[in-house]
Amino acid sequence: MKIVKLHRKLSSVLKLSLALFFSFSLSLSAQDKPSDEQVKAGKALFNMHCASCHKLDKKSTGPALAHVAERREMDWLKAWIKNNNKLRASGDADAKAVYEEFGGVAMSTFEFLSDDQIESIIAYTTVGDVKKGGAAAAFQPVEVESTPSQVLPKIATVVVTLVLLALIGWVFLKSNNGFLKIFATIILVFLGVYFGFTALMSVGVDEGYQPVQPIAFSHKIHAGDNKIDCQYCHSSAKHSKTSGIPSVNVCMNCHKNISEVADDTQVKLGEGRVLDKSKLDKEIQKVYDAAGWDAENLKYTGVTKPVKWVRVHNLPDFAYFNHSQHVTVAGVACQKCHGAVEEMDELHQHASLTMGWCIECHKETEVNIAGNGYYKKIHEQLSQKYGVNKVTIAQLGGKECGKCHY
Secondary structure, eight states: OOOHHHHHHHHHHHHHHHHHHHHHHHHHHHHOOOHHHHHHHHHHHHHHTTTTOOSSSSSSSSOOOGGGTTSSOHHHHHHHOOHHHHHHHOOHHHHHHHHHHHHTTTOOOOOTTHHHHHHHHHHHHHHOOOSSOOOSSSOOOOOOOOOHHHHHHHHHHHHHHHHHHHHHHHHHTOOOOHHHHHHHHHHHHHHHHHHHHHHHHHHOTTTOOOOOOOOOOHHHIIIISSSOOOHHHHHGGTTSSOOOOHHHHHHHHHTTOOSSTTTEEEOEEEGGGOOHHHHHHHHHHHHHHTTTTEEETEEEOOOOOOOOOOOOOOTTTTTTOOOHHHIISOOOOOOHHHHOOGGSSSSOOOOOOOOOHHHHHHOOOOOTTTTTTTHHHHHHHHHHHHHHOOOOIIIIIIIIIHHOOO
16 A cells, blocks of 8 residues: 555656646747747848848858857857957957858948847747748639720620621622612722721731740839839930840849749739749749859859840831930930830830821920020020920921931
């Protein structure tokens, strides 16, 4: 009996000890685990001060920082972040090794960051971003709803055409009235000339043209979301006839440090296709392949694959157009001719770019003479000639054939 009682007491003591041990372990883990507020603040600080040179999961200008707290002591990290130059000067071997590994490029100093702020950044590098589940498929159909205002005119056109053809067929096959046959013949000739002339006039007019490009470049992400000026990439539009196609080196100015998109980024392409992060990151890799950039070792390999972009806007050879004259002299916004490019995931031709379209613009656009003595003198003379207060581009010579055809 004594042995049984002793066994029961030992069991009770053991259970109590285990319970205390597990509760103590849980309290320690709860204390070690950073709070959501700390991680959120750390992410904001990381994006503000660190993201231009560091990523969590891969090397960039600097080392990958995911779980850096497991590789370095917190005091060392604080000293390195605040003033890495001072830490190297002290003779610290690890500081010197990191400096030499990344080509002797000194990291910026952040002495203005407090210890709490640095701890928040480290907390973020430990926890990382919360991955969203149920990622969208690479290609998803986009449902396009047709409104009655779009459908009804098409239906009416088809119905009227069928009725008209039926009447003309009845006149020629069943009627013996000569006048009706002559009238029907005139109608057929008129319709043939009208539709034939319309078809000929549409040759070379590619309004709405939207070719598939070798890289799924989104103007919406670059010009819209990130507010990149059009002329940063198309710099020659200010100085020359053509706007120019940006070289891949222009892309690499940013994409040396941007190798992936945000988790929730999507790009909508033609034919109802949608690209998600898994596909868009591969599109950035195409830029690296074109430039010969080794993203892992952060160096150029010398092996390049030129990007064969498909031209969207193309004027006939006999039509002269100068971008600099419109962009620099006239101050015409890019959207005037190309549409709201900052809203386009896949670029398409916005306007018809026909001669009539250009002339209408010249007839409506008034000459800006502010600060220009040359135009001021001409404007006064033409104002008297045409009896108007504001002279348009057309009245300044914008309708002369030789301006665009010579």
